[in-house]
Amino acid sequence: MSTSSNIGAKRLVVGAHYGLADWLAQRFTAVVMACYSVVLLGVFFWMHDFTYDGWAGLFAMQWLKVSTFVVLLSLFYHVWVGMRDIWMDYVKPASLRMVFQSVTIVWLLGCAGYALQILWSV
């Protein structure tokens, strides 16, 4: 028996950031993505050029390139929180859950690298 009353099974699960930061980040990134979607749709239809030049011209603009990348990073963080929720709810064996969560991280980091390459090749 430990001398401390606040570790292991006796740990008091109150008062700290138990998921609050992720919960808030999930909301914040969602708002960022929703705003971006509206802006991108607006810019796309306002430019009224649905050819390759029009489309590539949009993402050649530095502000849209950077904001697209920021939104994609927000997306990956958002997806991480959401997918971790799904794995925590439905995959009960801890070892299997860790595999799923690890694959999710690798999957998203891969997507982030791919997105970076795509955006800065225009």
Add this chain to the structure above:
Amino acid sequence: MSDLTSNDRKIYRNIGIADLGHYRLPLAGIVSILHRISGLGMFLFLPFLLYLFKKSLTSEVSFKVFQSFTSHWYVKVILLGLIWAFLHHLFAGVRHLFMDAHHLLEKESGRHSAAAALCLPIVIALIAGAKLFGAF
């Protein structure tokens, strides 16, 4: 003193796979599970979407490849599914944010907003689908 791991606490299980057939979900529950399913679907198709994004941007030639690839009917079906998933996730998410701010929490308003979050994405997706398959 309460112990977090005491064994005599009653365990409440979630519904299991076998219950799914005869378990009647309320409207808000349907919106909620579809929020999850749409999110999972978009997660799985993320590389596919990035691939399309790359093809559409890289060059005039790859843009042509993008156009011919997305003209296949099965690619259009996948895209329509993803359009619906995006719209449903967006609308259900906005509903979530309202509820976080303590709106739409009554039984009636919750049901109405659930119906809206369920139907509006389907209607918009149908219009987008009609455009995608060349109805107008």
